[in-house]
Amino acid sequence: MNTSLSSKNGWIVLALLLALVSAGWGIFTRHEAHAALEENSRLEAQIQVETVHPLAESKVPDLVLPGQLQAWTETPIYAHTSGYLKRWLVDIGQPVKQGQLIAEISTPEIDQQEIQAQADLDTAQANARLASLTAQRYRDLLPTHTVSPQDVDNKQYDAAAKEAAVASAKANLERLHQLDVYKRIEAPVAGIITARNVDVGTMIDSGSSNGRAQELFHLAATHKLRAYVSVPESEAGLLHEGLTVHFDLSGKAAKSWTAVLTQTAHAVDPSSHTQLVELQLDNPQGQLLPGSYIEAHFPQAARHGVVSVPSNALIFRAQGTQVAVVDGQQKVHLAKVQIGRDMGSQLEILEGLTTAEAIVVSPPDSLTEGQPVVPHIHGQTAGKKP
Numbered sequence: 001m002n003t004s005l006s007s008k009n010g011w012i013v014l015a016l017l018l019a020l021v022s023a024g025w026g027i028f029t030r031h032e033a034h035a036a037l038e039e040n041s042r043l044e045a046q047i048q049v050e051t052v053h054p055l056a057e058s059k060v061p062d063l064v065l066p067g068q069l070q071a072w073t074e075t076p077i078y079a080h081t082s083g084y085l086k087r088w089l090v091d092i093g094q095p096v097k098q099g100q101l102i103a104e105i106s107t108p109e110i111d112q113q114e115i116q117a118q119a120d121l122d123t124a125q126a127n128a129r130l131a132s133l134t135a136q137r138y139r140d141l142l143p144t145h146t147v148s149p150q151d152v153d154n155k156q157y158d159a160a161a162k163e164a165a166v167a168s169a170k171a172n173l174e175r176l177h178q179l180d181v182y183k184r185i186e187a188p189v190a191g192i193i194t195a196r197n198v199d200v201g202t203m204i205d206s207g208s209s210n211g212r213a214q215e216l217f218h219l220a221a222t223h224k225l226r227a228y229v230s231v232p233e234s235e236a237g238l239l240h241e242g243l244t245v246h247f248d249l250s251g252k253a254a255k256s257w258t259a260v261l262t263q264t265a266h267a268v269d270p271s272s273h274t275q276l277v278e279l280q281l282d283n284p285q286g287q288l289l290p291g292s293y294i295e296a297h298f299p300q301a302a303r304h305g306v307v308s309v310p311s312n313a314l315i316f317r318a319q320g321t322q323v324a325v326v327d328g329q330q331k332v333h334l335a336k337v338q339i340g341r342d343m344g345s346q347l348e349i350l351e352g353l354t355t356a357e358a359i360v361v362s363p364p365d366s367l368t369e370g371q372p373v374v375p376h377i378h379g380q381t382a383g384k385k386p
Contacts, residue, residue: 047364048373050360050361052313052358053355053358054349055307061300062246063298063341064295067295068228068294069227069291069294070226070228070291071221071225072222073189073220074218075188075218076215077215078213079213079214080179081182082107085103085216086103086104086105087104087200088196090196091196092196095193096193096219099186099187100186102186103216105183105185110179110180113176114176114177117169117172117176128163130162131161131163132162132163135155135156135158138155138156139156187219191219191223193217193218193219195217222290224283226262227259230269230274231276232273232274233273233275236268239261239264241263244299245279247295248295259296260279260280261277305351306350308346308347309349309353310346310361313361321336322334322336323335324359324360324363326358330373331370332370332373335352338351
């Protein structure tokens, strides 16, 4: 009887122990699950960010600016006399030498004026000879008192006036002869004819009769070319005369040419805040054409202490331009920076960063000072220059 009761009590105690163990295990597992849930919630509350390290500038990309080639000399050719175009001897695209005849003008009105001027000169010379003989005769008669001194003076001054008329007639005839020279249109410099605006029979007006002068030809000297490029004010101070500049030509990207920076304007355009610089280059084969669009590559030197960061790392707020730096405790520090040059996908930072710091790319708008984050290295492109 006692043995049966003792056995029964043992089973009861064992059952109670099992119940207590089961209850304790349940409480423990629920506590662990709750702690894990709290940790997951805390981790999920932290912002996941991508970070990169700023790059030290060992090689700075060239400063690429647009420009346009211009001929060394651009010469519009006008007529110095009026008439009709008799013939032209060169057309567009043809090279000419200095002094080469390129057209002739027919001037029937001037030809008639020359005939009249010659006749006027002959008349003036005849009148001058007669006045000179008459004055001499009066001087010879003066000792005989058959003429008065006043008569002698009149004849002498009349002869002088007739000589002046001869000089005037000669000058007028020479002027018309000079217009004969202008019948021949000659190239003022060697170059290429880029435009011909007249044809045979075209009426030519030199503009001497209040008419509108017409450009006959356009001549470009292309043995040497120049290009003018507007450089931003912030970059102009880094350029100097004698700098070698490479440039690409639109439509011929496979080949590059070289020019020399010969002079600068030494003044900043207040409307565009740029400084004009001139590039010069030889073009003996005529491969480059004036008017062509170019992209000039100005070499830039790296500066000590300057780093570059992705352009999407900047934060623009009321406090100024900032970047988000992740410290050793994985907390955010908003650092104010000074921006230098814009190089497309990269920005130059002059002050405020070092290469040892990890910065956030594409920072969310909600990012604040001291906020904990979970950093991840920015893919395979972290730390590489574009």
